Amino acid sequence: MAPKVLISDELSDAAVQIFRDRGIEVDFQPKLGKDKEKLAEIIGNYDALAIRSATKVTEKLIEQATNLKVIGRAGIGVDNVDIPAASKKGIIVMNTPFGNSITTAEHAISMMMAVARQIPEASASTHAGKWEKSRFMGVELTAKTLGVIGAGNIGSIVCDRAKGLRMKVVAYDPFLTEDRATQLGIEKVELDDLLARADFITLHVPLTDATRNILSAEAIAKTKPGVRIVNCARGGLVDEAALAEAIKSGHVAGAAFDVFEVEPATESPLFNLPNVVVTPHLGASTSEAQENVALQVAEQIADYLLTGAVTNALNMPSVTAEEAKIMGPWIKLAGHLGNFIGQMTNEPIVAINILFDGVASTMNLKALNSAVIAGIMRKFNPDTNLVSAPVIAKDRGIKISTTQQDAAGAFEGYIKVTVTTEQRTRSVAGTVFSDGKPRFIQIKEINVDAEIGADMIYTTNKDVPGVIGTLGGILGENGVNIANFTLGRADQGGEAIAVLYVDGRPDEAVLDKVRASGKFGQVTAMHFDVN
Known part of the structure; x- marks a missing residue:
């Protein structure tokens, strides 16, 4: 049976024809996006949804999309799509980041x-x-x-x-x-x-x-x-x-x-x-731009429905179906490593080096690279996806290099990300355990074993007595529950770090109390998409 695509916003006739030429059934209803109730009634009949900005793809609509596999947005902005809800439902969300x-x-x-x-x-x-x-x-x-x-x-x-x-x-x-x-x-x-x-x-x-x-x-x-x-x-x-x-x-x-x-x-x-x-948000409103993004999104959706190819996805890397089964946890790890570095870095980044060790070095490095870079840059540009990230980094003059090596050390494989700014160099490494869960194993060359949670706190301090008690005490007094507490140090009495997985994002006022204790150099709250 041919896949079915619903187009609920205005798209050019040429874009509609792309689907038809490739044997895909098209239902072109350009005014439907403004009728939320009718859209919700019929969305369950389609494999794909092509939209512009008028259609609002809410969590409620996604609940009704029982067969939907992909949403394609003709344009860069996806404010009208609930990406987390789509991700949970296994729906790929694509955009066209460079068309306008x-x-x-x-x-x-x-x-x-x-x-x-x-x-x-x-x-x-x-x-x-x-x-x-x-x-x-x-x-x-x-x-x-x-x-x-x-x-x-x-x-x-x-x-x-x-x-x-x-x-x-x-x-x-x-x-x-x-x-x-x-x-x-x-x-x-x-x-x-x-x-x-x-x-x-x-x-x-x-x-x-x-x-x-x-x-x-x-x-x-x-x-x-x-x-x-x-x-x-x-x-x-x-x-x-x-x-x-x-x-x-x-x-x-x-x-x-x-x-x-x-x-x-x-x-x-x-x-x-x-x-x-x-003017009424006319930035992308030229016939050339509208045609470009319409044709691009039609090609992307058709490629995915017919071949499984993923392009310009905001919630999935560009990998084949076979690779995805093996690489899924490693792609998550790569994104977390980049996200960690990104949340730690406020200065212009000059260079990024990504080291792939052991089993990680045998995978689709382009997808892993993209996941790392997207994680780094998403702090500054939330529209960055796994395809556009390397292009954006290159346009910014960031030098990206990769290193591959045979398995070294205690792990079957790991990924290490090193970022160089005009002031400093930072690094973080991680691996995937046999249970499929990503872990941080090294931060700033200090060995750790940190479980990755949605909300985390990262601190630096001198290796002196009383630090754990101070940190735990302040968080406890302010209702912040610790799910996992990981420590590491370079040398006795030297630099030390702590990585805490906590239940919920802590208020900045709580972190200020930790800073005010005088025992910590850096205190940073972090958030990771662990879904």
Whole structure:
């Protein structure tokens, strides 16, 4: 029986035809995504679901998807898909991470030009029969300083286009190395320096806990008087109310926003302010981009249904079905190792070395590499998947190397990840035990045997009496239950570490109490996806 695909959002006729040409039954209902009840009634009849942004794939909908094997999102954002729920149900979630990068970058440049020359207001005035030439005095882009927050895939394209406009480009990005900055022909700076120097600021980062309100009231106050701010990335990166006040006061000369904290945006503090250009999330809305991502997602879904090939999956590595049975636990381990290093590292990463020992060295190293890199970079870019991670790392100028060796030491095989930044080198190693469970076996060259749980605490300290009691006492007094407590030290009286698996994510206030004890150097809460 031929597999069945439901397309519940607008997709091009060419994309629909791809399924038909490959012998896949297609049900094309482009308005269905807006009817949640009807979608839930019929979703159980399909093997695959192709969507854009209108369809909301909630946990409730996934419960009804009894036959669904794959969800394909035409575009990069998957905010409308409950990925954890899909993962638990064994449903692969794919996206198309690179199909609309140029379109989004071009929109940001267009918005910057529009706000520089007050084009929308001037157009409206002229349409109204006025001729207010002296009212709309603009500024040139040539020789101005553009501050780019986020120099990844889209941000780097913006940098390139801005250089073509003869702008001076400075960029802030935790992953941007000096070598990559030189390659792009831009200057790498810290955020405060960017705020103080930029005539225009444009944002190109995902919305995470670290980037939410990255342009807060405090940050906006540090900007150069007369700055113009462009956001075509994600709503929530800029405090809209604070920006509105800065525009009213005259400190900020204008803004151009394509995205808003609440969408659809029917109201915003920025609406109806002078020299504020707003568009309804049009960053990826060109015929070329929409066609590209539609064709890509159709090919990806068809490949998976017919051959089992997995491409651009957010919750599964690109491996064959045969490899997946053996490699599953090792891929989880690789992701955990990368995630550990990623949560520990806030500086630009220069190089990543991945050592595969013994049985690990005989596996699909591309998939294992991707899992490590995705784990590292997901802290800064949650949209990173196992396919896009190496490309993104390369674009950032990060040097990736791998080493293979025959079994050495007490384990049948293990993986060791070493990350080099401009300040330090960190390493973590792990293996998979016979029960199929990944374990950390070495951190910072100190041997440990740590079970990996969803919520963990990592500490460093000097090897002196009383540390265990202090740590356990503070956590116990504050209701943090310890499921597993692992210790390790380099030498007697030297550096020591502790890795705790705890029941639930601890509050930062509790960790502050641990830090205040004066017995610990580093105290970090970590979270791992162990499903």
